[in-house]
Amino acid sequence: MKSKDGFKFVSLNDVMHLPDLILRWPFHLTFEKVAREWFAKFKENWTPGHAAPKYPLTLFCRRIFMKLFGVSYTLSCEQRLRFSTTALPMFQGLAGTEPPAPAVQEASMKNAIVCTLLSSLALFLSCPYPADAAPTYRYTDLGTLPAPYNTGSHAYGINNLGQVTGRSTDVPPHAFLYSNGAMQDLGTLPSPMDYQSDARAINDSGQIVGQSHDSSWYGEAFLYSGGAMHGLGYLTDGYFSFAYGINDAGQIAGACFLVASGAPHAFLYSGSIMQDIGTLPFPYTSGSYAYGINSSGQAVGYSYSSGGTIRTRAFLYSDGAMQDLGVLAGGDNSTAAAINRYGHVAGSSTIASGYTHAFLYSDGVMLDLGVTEGAVESFAMGINASGQVVGYTLSLTNGNRAFLYSGGTMYDLNNLVKNLPTNEVLVDAPGINGQGQIIANSGNGRAYLLTPMQAAPAVTMLLLQ
Structure with missing residues (x-):
């Protein structure tokens, strides 16, 4: 035809x-x-x-x-x-x-x-499993740091090698790297930012970003690379910086509070330069945070308004411009948490009922991911290259529960993990890598690595001669 x-x-x-x-x-x-x-x-x-x-x-x-x-x-x-x-x-x-x-x-x-x-x-x-089959996972308890930071652990970031970063749950906490079955204390920045540390993301080269704080909670963003922790400094007129995301090129996304306004501005850090990427247009001009960054240097986060009613709006920063991603139908607030290599964004938005639902944004369309059975709200935290989204739901009776969204279905991760201890409830899932491995945290202060149990089908194929 x-x-x-x-x-x-x-x-x-x-x-x-x-x-x-x-x-x-x-x-x-x-x-x-x-x-x-x-x-x-x-x-x-x-x-x-x-x-x-x-x-x-x-x-x-x-x-x-x-x-x-x-x-x-x-x-x-x-x-x-x-x-x-x-x-x-x-x-x-x-x-x-x-x-x-x-x-x-x-x-x-x-x-x-x-x-x-x-x-x-x-x-x-x-694809780790067919669209109509629920996945299953085996779990690895990541353990804790040695004493005195051995109360518990909380995972925030995972790379494609299965390395995990996060912090201990002590007061004060210390940042950790989990690799090859062992948890390593990353320490802190030098004094005065040597009271506690918190690691948020790790790239495939093993570089880690986060923040290190003094005893008054003022802090400085750090990059851990080559076995040492380095401070990233601040924006001009800045005094308090956080680092939340890093890509394989070493570009970093975060936020820094400014002296003049007392509000944070999102930044991109590249080549030893911290760049203020500003805010969305009015009315979302009061401040901004950048949480995720992909291999193309695209960053996501949210910009907000102040005044009588605070409003937030998810953004995508690409090619020097910040784009408003909008909200789900009937909603008035949104935030973006993560972005994959294809520019697809995971985040959360309010809906007409006033509750919040996780979303997947792709090609100008914001898809409502819904909730699991019995839950009223969902919040996205991570996304991988296959479009699988992780985060947590909120139920009025069962509290927080970690979720996986895959193949058009949202699953309660607690129902997918084989032999999870009966006294453990996975309350959130901050990240998922390209192999489908998920990091999740329990209500008892333990971090877990969940690995898919399905094997890809074996296929024999002869090529054309």
Whole structure:
């Protein structure tokens, strides 16, 4: 068929029937035969010099996996974006002003088909579990620091290597790094900021950020790197700084209180320079905090108004500009807590009832993640590259409960952890990494690392010769 622009596309009917042929083929030859069959259909329906089909191929690959694995697998918005930025540009590259030579044309299309199937398979395998199956986790108790900081532990950040950072629950607390089964005391900044420390985030290089305080609670943001803790200083006219997020390039997001206003301003720290990124426009000009930062240097947080009624508004800071992310339907306050590599944001917003719900913001749309059964509120704290969101819910009868949002469903994490001690309740989940590992904290002052128990399905695939 042809689009209104005159481009030819593969018939949707052709696509819908191809996966059914899989059932008559030997399993180990499935992908080779599917690719050859699709290649033949593709050649018949593609006009050289024009854009290649997009949606039918994505649907086709999805149906392949449904037939092969017997599951209902749905691509998340993050995975669709990953697909469109990896495999689909290869199809776009086939378009040109002049038709290529027949041999080149056939080889290019064949490579595109193989790459697309490979990319689609990678997306399937990267999902820890099917969309219609609840995940399960095994837990690791992270323990405590040695005495005198051994009362308990609270986790805040996790990287893709499974390293965890946070603080002890003592008064005063000390920042820690959990790695290779051991918890290490990170110490404090030199006097006078040597009373207590608090670590909030860790990147894949093992660099950690947080803040170190004096006995009056005034503090300075720090970077722990190379076995030493370094103070980040303050904004001009600043006197109290916090660091909340760090990306793999070493860029840091945080906030610093200003002497003139007595209010915080969000900052980005890069190359030894702390930059004030300001606030949203009026009325959200009283102050701001930046909590998360991704690999592109995009930062999220919130800006707020003061006066009779304080209002907050989630923001995304990108390319030198701060964007208001808005609120959920009927709401008047929002905050953003975390951002993944694709620019998708996890946060919380009030709704029409006055309660707060966690949200996932993507491509200009703020999705209400709802609540678990029995809960009235939810608050997002972390997000990974697969679009899984973690945080906590609030129930009027059961208090706080950690949650995982994945595949369109919000789960109570307490119901997903195998053999969790009966006296433990996971009350929040501040972070989740690319492998699906989650950090969670219990009401008894213990930090836990939760690791998915599902293994990806093994698939044998022969490539085109």
